Amino acid sequence: MILARFFAGGFRSPLVVAGMVIILALAVLVPVLNLAVPRGSAFHMPDYLVPLIGKYLCYALLALALDLVWGFCGILSLGHAAFFALGGYAMGMYLMRQIGSRGVYGNPDLPDFMVFLNWKELPWYWYGFDSFAFAMLMVVLVPGILALVFGWFAFRSRVTGVYLSIITQAMTFALMLAFFRNEMGFGGNNGLTDFKDIVGFDIAAQSTRVGLFIISAAALIIGLVITSAVINSKYGKILAAVRDAESRTRFLGYRPENIKLIAFVLSAVIAGIAGALYVPQVGIINPGEFEPANSIEVVVWTAVGGRATLVGPIAGAFLVNAGKSWFTGVLPEYWLFALGGLFIFVTLFMPKGIMGLLGLVRRRKSTPVDEMSPDARADIAPNAAEQQQ
Amino acid sequence: MSKATSILYLDGVSVSFDGFKAINNLSLTLDPGEMRAIIGPNGAGKTTMMDIITGKTRPDEGEVYFNGTIDLTRHDEAEIAMFGIGRKFQKPTVFESQTVEDNLLLSLKGERRGFPALFYRKSKEDAAAIDEILGTIRLEARRKDLAANLSHGQKQWLEIGMLLAQDPKVLLVDEPVAGMTDAETEETARLLKEIAKTHSVIVVEHDMHFVRELGVKVTCLHEGSVLAEGTLDHVSADKRVIEVYLGR
Numbered sequence: 039m040i041l042a043r044f045f046a047g048g049f050r051s052p053l054v055v056a057g058m059v060i061i062l063a064l065a066v067l068v069p070v071l072n073l074a075v076p077r078g079s080a081f082h083m084p085d086y087l088v089p090l091i092g093k094y095l096c097y098a099l100l101a102l103a104l105d106l107v108w109g110f111c112g113i114l115s116l117g118h119a120a121f122f123a124l125g126g127y128a129m130g131m132y133l134m135r136q137i138g139s140r141g142v143y144g145n146p147d148l149p150d151f152m153v154f155l156n157w158k159e160l161p162w163y164w165y166g167f168d169s170f171a172f173a174m175l176m177v178v179l180v181p182g183i184l185a186l187v188f189g190w191f192a193f194r195s196r197v198t199g200v201y202l203s204i205i206t207q208a209m210t211f212a213l214m215l216a217f218f219r220n221e222m223g224f225g226g227n228n229g230l231t232d233f234k235d236i237v238g239f240d241i242a243a244q245s246t247r248v249g250l251f252i253i254s255a256a257a258l259i260i261g262l263v264i265t266s267a268v269i270n271s272k273y274g275k276i277l278a279a280v281r282d283a284e285s286r287t288r289f290l291g292y293r294p295e296n297i298k299l300i301a302f303v304l305s306a307v308i309a310g311i312a313g314a315l316y317v318p319q320v321g322i323i324n325p326g327e328f329e330p331a332n333s334i335e336v337v338v339w340t341a342v343g344g345r346a347t348l349v350g351p352i353a354g355a356f357l358v359n360a361g362k363s364w365f366t367g368v369l370p371e372y373w374l375f376a377l378g379g380l381f382i383f384v385t386l387f388m389p390k391g392i393m394g395l396l397g398l399v400r401r402r403k404s405t406p407v408d409e410m411s412p413d414a415r416a417d418i419a420p421n422a423a424e425q426q427q
Numbered sequence: 428m429s430k431a432t433s434i435l436y437l438d439g440v441s442v443s444f445d446g447f448k449a450i451n452n453l454s455l456t457l458d459p460g461e462m463r464a465i466i467g468p469n470g471a472g473k474t475t476m477m478d479i480i481t482g483k484t485r486p487d488e489g490e491v492y493f494n495g496t497i498d499l500t501r502h503d504e505a506e507i508a509m510f511g512i513g514r515k516f517q518k519p520t521v522f523e524s525q526t527v528e529d530n531l532l533l534s535l536k537g538e539r540r541g542f543p544a545l546f547y548r549k550s551k552e553d554a555a556a557i558d559e560i561l562g563t564i565r566l567e568a569r570r571k572d573l574a575a576n577l578s579h580g581q582k583q584w585l586e587i588g589m590l591l592a593q594d595p596k597v598l599l600v601d602e603p604v605a606g607m608t609d610a611e612t613e614e615t616a617r618l619l620k621e622i623a624k625t626h627s628v629i630v631v632e633h634d635m636h637f638v639r640e641l642g643v644k645v646t647c648l649h650e651g652s653v654l655a656e657g658t659l660d661h662v663s664a665d666k667r668v669i670e671v672y673l674g675r
Contacts, residue, residue: 040546041546043546043548044545044546268545271544271545271546271547272532272533272544272545272547273541273542273544273545273547275525275529275532275533276533276541276544278522278524278525279522279525279533282522282523282524282525283520283521283522285483285504286516286520286522287533288503288504288505288508289481289504289508289513289514290508290533290534290539290589290593291505291508291509291539291593292505292539293505293539296540296541297541299541300541300542
């Protein structure tokens with residue numbers, strides 16, 4: 039009952055519902071166009087596009103997670119890719135255990151890279167990853183606990199703003215260096231790859247890929263419902279209050295550190311799930327995923343789509359990544375310049391991103407300024423000015 | 428006036444920042460139900476005093492007691508707010524991106540933890556309390572408007588309304604009429620007098636006309652300690668008060 043009311047809050051915004059419908063349409067259309075339409079037809083979707091769009095869905099879920107903390111709580115995390123990568127590694131470890139004796143060295147007990155490093159037995163932290171359920175638990179727990187510990191210390195010490203951004207960046211950088219080390223037991227430089235199957239299905243089969251695609255789309259829709267329900271609840275209002283006037287909330291009796299921690303942990307868990315869905319679709323996870331630049335890209339997607347809009351970051355993730363796929367094909371060495379330029383352009387000229395432009399168009403259409411009362415005009419003018427800055 | 432019967436009790440409080448004594452051996456007692464006006468020149472330590480009472484600043488020495496029993500120097504902002512000390516800032520600080528109604532909802536006395544707020548549903552009592560406060564601060568017509576779109580005076584009232592919603596035992600109000608028109612100032616005086624009927628209040632204000640309107644006991648601070656205390660006429664007749672403050 040309480041839960042039903044909570045989730046109902048997720049459907050309160052028409053824009054969010056529209057976003058869900060579009061993702062749902064994608065979840066139906068892509069499999070149909072790929073599997074049901076005959077190969078020769080102009081409407082047939084090529085096989086390679088399914089995991090590619092599936093990958094975008096995972097990125098979109100990651101951007102949504104970042105928007106929850108950045109857009110709605112003002113925490114500019116420059117280390118969110120770390121939570122994504124940890125979720126990915128947890129999934130990767132399960133997939134490694136599924137290989138069994140089909141590895142190059144044919145060792146039934148140890149993954150190839152451990153045989154190569156002359157390890158005699160499985161490290162303790164690999165125990166349990168034979169079980170899918172255990173691995174899924176870790177997908178949620180590892181990023182969640184890291185966020186809990188990290189956030190607890192950072193928020194309690196009242197680290198905010200750019201300092202917080204810097205330590206999140208340091209966190210992902212430290213993790214990257216750690217995962218690069220062979221002694222860590224996560225495959226070092228090469229990471230985890232050569233996956234064979236997932237819960238009994240061949241990971242390379244087109245039907246499995248379509249299945250993963252549908253699950254990713256479903257995860258994105260569920261993520262949208264949950265984050266939207268969270269920000270529409272009273273907690274969401276407290277979160278925005280903390281973002282806008284943190285010290286004021288203290289004098290009302292709130293503990294901003296605890297309020298932020300809830301959102302931060304939830305966001306890390308969502309990011310972890312996105313990473314876990316990403317790995318089987320791209321077939322590899324390596325320490326490169328922890329790279330600071332990856333986390334910054336997530337910030338760019340979110341900014342391009344529009345902060346604090348939930349659907350904006352999803353749109354941003356799709357557009358920027360589609361742009362990246364195209365751009366890196368045409369002018370690969372200039373992609374980073376284009377990305378940096380895009381970020382500067384958006385920050386300067388579109389502070390509310392694509393959603394801000396949509397909002398502007400919609401407002402102009404629905405209420406012509408002439409017909410408004412002077413009061414209403416005065417109310418809108420500052421917003422319009424802000425958007426043109 | 429003793430510690431045991433007071434609602435707020437400061438004795439021998441001192442605090443310095445980088446060698447500068449912002450508060451110097453300050454003693455002040457507020458009785459339950461009393462309204463007190465604090466005046467004094469800039470830098471007299473008025474805002475620092477509020478920072479000490481609300482737990483934002485720790486005093487170097489001295490006693491600060493609430494209700495005669497609670498040592499406020501041992502608690503932080505959130506705890507002190509929950510004991511029942513509410514504060515209105517000099518610059519109106521309302522939650523600009525939220526509606527007037529939601530500003531009050533967030534201030535309403537009660538649960539302050541995050542998880543229960545996820546599943547909170549507005550009760551009839553809460554809705555009624557919000558309606559009542561909107562009536563008191565005369566912002567019924569603006570309830571659905573964003574706080575950012577209120578005028579300066581209306582933001583001040585909204586913040587006073589947020590204080591009321593907290594239902595504190597003591598209200599600390601810092602310069603409520605700064606930047607207000609005469610009509611708004613009068614309205615604010617009415618509002619504060621109304622509130623003082625059921626709460627203990629400390630008002631810091633520069634506007635002597637407004638202080639006279641309140642008609643309460645006045646304390647004049649200077650260089651971090653009490654210079655004079657009594658009725659406004661008594662205080663404004665004091666030679667030293669005229670010299671450091673009124674004469675300027």
